[in-house]
Each structure stands twice: as C-alpha cells, then as structure tokens.
Amino acid sequence: MREGLACGFSGSMTATVLVVDDHPVVRDGVALLLRSDPSLTVIGSAESGQAGINRAGELRPDVVLLDLRLPDMLAPEVIAGLRRAHPAAKVVVFTAHGDHQGVVAAIEAGAAGGLLKDVAGTDLAAALRRVLRGERVVDPRILPDKGQRSDALARSGLTRREYEVLRLAAQGKTNPEIAQVTGLTRNTVKTYLQSALHKLGARNRVEAIGKASEAGLL
Incomplete structure (x- = not known):
C-alpha cells in the first residue's frame, strides 16, 4: 500500500510524511500543522541530510518534507540519496527564503515541489496531497527571476x-x-x-x- 500511495493518492487513504529539518521547532511545528488532517501522518523526523536518507530507507514514507539548508548536505545531494534509499517517496523542499536559487536546483534534482515555511496548516496539507497525486507544487513566491x-x-x-x-x-x-x-x-x-x-x-x-x-x- 505504501508504494501505491506515492503513485496515485486517494483522499480516503492516509499518507505518511517524514520531516527532515535541523530545527526542532520546525519539525514539531509541521507535526502540529498536519495533526488535524486525517489524510496525512508524520511518522518520523531527522535533523540532517544523512539521517534523513537513513530514516527514509527505514520508514519508507510517502512524502519527505526537506529543509533546503541542512548542516551536512545540500538539498540536491540529499534528494539524490533519498532517491537511492526510497525511490517511491515524493520530496518537497521547505525553505524560509523565497528567492533562493537552491529551490530550482532541488527541483532539477528531482523534488516534486517547493514551499515556504510560513505556509498555513491547511495550505501545507493541500500542497502535499497535490504532490501525492503527481502534481508539481511550487509556491509562487519562490519562483526565481x-x-x-x-x-x-x-x-x-x-x-x-x-x-x-x-x-x-x-x-x-x-x-x-x-x-x-x-x-x-x-x-x-x-x-x-x-x-x-x-x-x-x-x-x-x-x-x-x-x-x-x-x-x-x-
């Protein structure tokens, strides 16, 4: 069932989310934001790129919400590792910087979307559901010049x-x-x-x- 979710998400299914961010406040915040949505469940978190790759291989989440800037690896490098560890997972980069060129590099590396960290809970859930349905979702504020x-x-x-x-x-x-x-x-x-x-x-x-x-x- 896990593999099928990432390929074709149905609103009646519960999808799993792994949060990779070096800030505990962000990791806890995402869990709180998604708690009220029965279609999405945060099953784990990681504080670094390598830890995120390892956790993805263990937990096999449907979506990985990935911080653009991690202490040990750049997002494109993490995405490459995630694709090796768990190819079925959809990766969405999460950033506080709306004009960061790294978002484009991450999408070129295989990310399915890019979102700003100030996104509201309902918007975050809706964006992740769209990604699970196979859409590419990028907040218009982070589309670069x-x-x-x-x-x-x-x-x-x-x-x-x-x-x-x-x-x-x-x-x-x-x-x-x-x-x-x-x-x-x-x-x-x-x-x-x-x-x-x-x-x-x-x-x-x-x-x-x-x-x-x-x-x-x-």
Missing part, C-alpha cells in the same frame, strides 16, 4: 559546461555518472571540474559546491 542566476553565472566566470558539471556534482553524482549524463569523457569532466574549482577559488569539490551555493548558483 530567471535573470538572477544568469547574472550570478556571469559574475562567477563559469562557462555553461563548467556550471552544468558542477551542478551535477552538487547532486552527489560521481565523475563517471556526470560523464554518462552529459555525454562527455571522464577526463573532460575532470577538466571542467578543475576549471570550476579554480574560478571559484575552491580547494576541492565540496568547497566549490559551497561557494557556488553562496553565490546563488545552486
């Missing part, structure tokens, strides 16, 4: 290829996996990554991803 990322990309000095390779690295993909997705050779992927590291002033891949995120690229 397309020009913002282009401007940030221009300031960084990264080429489109360098940015594409770095974005895939931020999703947790290895060089061979990036090569497969892009059609590039592994050596070419390595060259683009090294060039991106140099332009961002980063010593390694993790630092480059962090700096790109701070610059509004991820």
